[in-house]
Amino acid sequence: MDQIQIDKIKDLIEYERQRKAPPKNFPKFPDLPGKRYTDKDFFELEKENLWKKTWLLAGHLDEIPKVGSYKLWEKTGQPVILVRKSAKEVNAFYNMCRHRGAAIVREEYGQAKSLVCGYHGWNYNYDGDLIGKRDPQDFVDFDDSCRSLHKIKIELLGNLIFVNFDLDAISLKESLGPIYDEFKEFQLGSLRLVDQYSYDVKCNWKIAMEANLEVYHVQSIHPKTVHVGLDYKGNVNTFYPNGHGRMIAPSRSYPELPVYGSTSDSDPNATSYHPVPQSSKRLGIDPTDSDPRPEIETAGYIARTCTQSYNLMPNLVTPMSERGFPILMWWPKTINECSFDVMWIAPDWGEGERPPIWDSQIKAFNDVLDEDLQFGGWIQKAVDSYAFDGVPLSYQEARIYHWHQEADKIIGLNKIPQDLQTNQVMGDDWTYPNDMENRLKEYNSK
Ligand code: FES
Ligand SMILES: [Fe+2]
Missing domain, CATH: 2.102.10.10 (Rieske [2Fe-2S] iron-sulphur domain)
Structure with missing residues (x-):
């Protein structure tokens, strides 16, 4: 990410922190039809279009x-x-x-x-x-x-x-658009597999995934974990073409680089150790310990001070950071059951077993995932009930709406029954880079 982008994101974080309402002219979302999580025909449409026509890890x-x-x-x-x-x-x-x-x-x-x-x-x-x-x-x-x-x-x-x-299909590079270049700082060609595991979850795959497309829930379900380290009020969402998205949420140490310990090379100017609150990506790591894991040296300032998380259409979410990171994926088994897979990748630590610090980081991350997953089964019961009709989404949850709207385009608007469709309310003016520019204009005009 170049300095111009970094400066824009810094301004956008301030914009989000200070705003008293959604941006001017930001669309109001109609309720998402509840049947998108339960309807057999919609499930088949996803199978024939989303899963058949998109790039899958x-x-x-x-x-x-x-x-x-x-x-x-x-x-x-x-x-x-x-x-x-x-x-x-x-x-x-x-x-x-x-x-x-x-x-x-x-x-x-x-x-x-x-x-x-x-x-x-x-x-x-x-x-x-x-x-x-x-x-x-x-x-x-x-x-x-x-x-x-x-x-x-x-x-x-x-x-x-x-x-x-x-x-x-169009190439993966074309599908990713600007994200392809944004990923370069993470050197995906040099990251090795650290771990892989899977959960069975008793809900529609989208219900499980959507817990990772917004930070509105952080204060309620992660009060002692993510919320301690993440300033959700400063979160900046970005909406890319083809249904991809990005969130950048500042950690509590932002704008300072976090310091892991007295030997940390992430802050060469640090003269003495000063602990910082743990951000979500560093959960499970005692900040008084120096981290023996090699860094992705090219990882930028934003990745080091914020949670920089991408969602790639249809089912991948990855919060990327400099010591390595998880890639999360949700796969439907039936309409109301899914498999939730986690793959961790990181810079090469050399010969032998992975550094033991990985065990505590992965365990702490999984504890957060448990917090995220706790409502899946309950929501499934709700969407299956006689009374469930729709989902009202706030500005903070806009990536969920964007995902559904773009999924409909991929499936084909003419194929989806009227009562299951989303309205296409986010136009070009709320697609990257216009989504950022609109908010910056508002911020700079104050
Ligand atoms: S060789 Fe007969 S099924 Fe493969
Ligand atoms: Fe969460």
Whole structure:
């Protein structure tokens, strides 16, 4: 993030802290239809459009470290195999033999010289080409070149593996727009996998995800954790094209850089140790301890002093910071159950086990997630009730409305029944960069 952007964000934090009402001309949100969380047809529309046509994080290169390593990935219900073709290339296919549809691989992870179907032995290379089959003479006039494994679009964002089931989809870079460059300071190509785990949650996937698209809840459900370190009143939301979003919420130490300890290199001018309140991203770390973990040196001032969290359409949220960070994803299982996955990535700590400080950070973060998840099942009961009609959202919760509005565009407005649609109330004037400029104009005119 360049200095001009940083200066704008600093002004916007002040704007948010001082404002007495939403920005001038900011749209008032109609209620979100409650049936978006319960309707079978809407669930199918999501499946056929959101999950089929957007870029999804399917894994990390560390999971398939060697040529021939593979990963079976079925988070969307589609059978997918990711195969490491070379140091820099990964291919993705439907895990589905072109003979009679048997699974090519059946373990979650493995390594193979080629991909051999266990049913009748058809053999495919890492590009998915059919390179051999048993008793070929019995397949008359048969063209092997038409029987390659069905491909899935794949792109690497650093070490992160993204897939898209739509072969005509725009590139990941194009989809991310300005976020692609904003991510550069985090050096995603050098971050290794620290941990991965998953929760089953008894609510619609969007209900669980939405707890991570606003900070309006912080004071109520995180009074002793996030609220201690995060100034939610200074939060700055940004609304990008294609449904992506960003929040930047100052930590209580802002505008000062936090100091981890007397040996901290994050504040070379610190002459003596002065503890700072723990921000949400540093929960679980005793500020009197120096942090042995290497830093992403290029991580900028905002990432170091604020929670800089992105939401990528459709289901990814990542609060990025300089010592490494989690990537959160929600995947539907049924209409009212989802899987909530967490992947942690960080700069290389060298040989051996990860520094033990990770254990306390991850545990503390998971405690916060438990706080976030506590209402999921209750809200599901509510949306399933006879009385639930809609969701009124405030300015602070605008990223939720923006997400739904943009999801409707991706699904196709003409496909969604009228009573399930959102109104398209956030136009270009509230899409990046105009959303920032509008608020800055107001701030500077005072
Ligand atoms: S189903 Fe794969 S070889 Fe027959
Ligand atoms: Fe939360």
